[in-house]
Amino acid sequence: MTYKRGIDQLPIPPKDARVQNVVCDFCIVGCGYKAISWPIDRQGGARPDQNVFGEDLAQQQGAESASWYSPSMYNVVSQNGKLVHLVIKPDKACEVNGGLSSVRGGRMGETRVSEQTGTMQARLGHPMVWRYSQMMPTSWEDSLALVADVTRRVIEEMGEDGVIVSAFDHGGAAGGYENTWGTGKLYFDAMKVKNIRIHNRPAYNSEVHASRDMGVGELNNCYEDAELADTIFVVGANPLENQTNYFLAHWVPNLRGDTLDKKRQLLAGEAHAAGRIIIVDPRRTVSVNACETVADRNNVLHLAINPGTDLVLLNALLTEVVARGWHAKDFIAQHTKGFDEAATANKVSIDDAASITGLPAADIRKAAQWIAEPKADGKRRRTMMAYEKGLIWGNDNYRTNAAMVNLALATHSIGREGTGCVRLGGHQEGYVRPSDAHVGRPAAYVDQLLIGGQGGVHHIWAVDHFKSTLNAEEFRRVYRRRTNMVKEAMDSVPYGDRAAQLEQIVAAIKRGGLFSVVVDILPTQIGEAAHVWLPAATAGEMNLTSMNGERRLRLTERYMDPPGEAMPDALIAARLGNAMEESFRRAGNETYAAQFKGKFGWKTEEDAFMDGYNQNAEGGRFVTYERLRAMGTNGVHEPVVGFENGRLIGTKRLYTDGKFKTDDGRAKFMKTEWRGLEVAGRAQQKEKYAFLINNGRNNLVWQNAFYDVHTPFVRERMPIAPIEMNPGDMAKLGLAAGDLVEVYNDVGSTQAMVYPTPTAKPGQAFMLFIAPTGQVGNVISKGTNEFMIPNYKNVWANIRRIGHTPGAEGMSFKSIEYPKDL
């Protein structure tokens, strides 16, 4: 039965309701929202003078109304200890989304914790420790003292390399400048932890090392550039589902020709037309379909490339551009270096490229034309180049990323309006930490260290390896065994005898055990193995700053209370730092205690922001909460360069002066020769197994579904990780829609729910990434690139039926594509 809320009216916010700035918790785009709250015992009315919108709500509202909110945007929450009605609705005045809400952000209301409406009752509200053979609630003092004592003992026995950390490094909820600084100061300043990894990959590394090595920061344009581009060239990304409102509010208008007036106004003196788009993706995504629906069919080119061969295509495009003489010779001479060597080394003929990539030679030539051929009036074309996980987590990350930047530099597609060479992003960004230079490069492969029995204590900040790693079956198996050794040891002595308890824990660690501490907002799968859970607050329960994919910095204001005693991660880090200091002092090690002394006195998240961002970020000295609050949901583009007339002054685009982030200011071209499938064993896997198990996100689910598993509206559509399959393949395997299948290969096995997909190529399946019920990581081998970036994408396996998905009878399995002939 299709889920319905049965709600047919909602309370109306009164005229004097409180209105606060919110940036969406979730993706990189960071849509602007408003949190509207008012006392529980009051309501507004339908008349314009009775409600906060000044709107006649006795009338039907028109399309894109700024005054409508859906039931998912409403809740009853606690605010400063008092019950309030809360509406979190998209902000029409925000330049990012113009009032659009995604299916993820539009549910922020109902994903808030509420004891009144029963939402997110799974939230962690009190610290929990392993005591009397189960997780038991306890105090902050008790839990932090335990964590600090065990961590101290591990450091005494193994040094700081015995401390293994998994931590977010991003913005948005479960991140933000406050919290990356808090954790960063603890592990990179007070300590010098080098065995640390990030939420979605097994090491502490950049996903775009190459771009940075070439002097090109990966977020170098602004969203308006997608409206101004002549051509958008996008590799390995599915923006309609993953950067939804960036695509809908900025790309689609350009493809429709709706931004022509803006182009003529801002870029006078050159020819303009509706935007063209080239999408490189082995799969026909809903983004491709949407582009074909809104744009002239002759303006959309989908290059359905052989998986893992993007590098060859990019080299061929560079070769063709140079052969045609379309490269930006003056720019290359004045602002770059290494062009000739790279152009020579990377040369590949169109025919060879066609053979490897599986693309028609004519399409590769056409792509080169769309990217670089001068416009009708002879002016240089403006091409925006964008990429994301298809490239980042695809084959040969470093060289492929470099090849993309090569093409952008050769065509001067960086630092001009309507251009940019950018990653599209997953989470928002919010990174400010003390130097991580001691981590080294390549960084430690943390998940392999854990599997290999190393480390004694594991601090986990909003990361769930059990869902989001590669070689996941082995990881889970070993992790459970190691942490269980410590649980049994803890069970052997009374909890109240701390000395005996520590002795037992340390003995277990010496036998190969691991003590595990989870900081999170909700119970996690890895948390089932942990010994301590510390409850964190999320955005809106704390003030939180982040920047989006165009470096737009904003403040989400605190509009409600966290559950129970949950605290912002920054303050948890601070209290853990203080507890470590105390533990070392009690143990008589004043020298080590001094490493923490005076560093963690923050009382609020604003203290952490001022200590971190304000003092350490580029332009941070201009930025305060008060100033950001005044900038609203439009915020300011980083880096901030000044504060004038009450407004922060930002930087819309980087590198407009042709000065790049290298010692001499010249961007570097790179040699990026093709070397086949980089990860050992994948080429053989491809020969041996019937299906490519491509994988990635879908529109409905955010990240690893930490909220969505608690949300019936989503759970109904995604009871098990869906796998898109060609109907012909299904017939061969005797599969029906909704069947539960096992996906298995030489690495491991996992499960998925069959979703018939007529546009899927035979032999190419696509599975939801890091789903809680069907982890694709089980069948992904441990191989990474030279900098420990996993290749999650190029994986092959077989598929067999193991049953039918419970609940699938109620699901619609119709095509997810909009019928463009309608």
Place this chain on the structure above:
Amino acid sequence: MKECPKLVELGRRQFLGRGALAAAGAAAVTAVPSGAARAALPAARVDYPTSRLANIKDLKVNEPMPIHYPDMDSPGVLVKLGARVPGGAGPDGDLVAYSTLCPHKGYPLAYDAKDRTLNCPGHFSRFDCEKEGQQVWGHATQNLPMFRLTVDAKGDISAVGADELIYGRTRNVLQG
């Protein structure tokens, strides 16, 4: 498709440009007379009017009929699907009626007879008419409001309620 040219036409116009979008949205609201059925303020839930929509013999299988419910400002469709479906009404359990204002941003949904879905030309959302309006893909944070139907002995079909909040309203039956 022939039965609801207005919805289809609005759908096409949505793609013309942002200006046309706004005009189409406004037209959907203002072009029809308002104020058909009004209910008194209830204590907890909305009292719905009963509105006769059609007689079974007026309907052809898979040809949607435009309707309005609970008042003239709230467009919808009535479809005889030809096979029993969850939530279907009538002697064959195959009569369904839905709001055609997309619960994402209020754009007019268009019926695709090929796979019996309602589709939003604004942002590509899709709803399954054979599964109580379940969103197949899209941006709406709720499934499509379905109008509850009754059918009397003469075959007259009436709408008597709705199971989700209709786009653009804080109350399904407007208070005025």
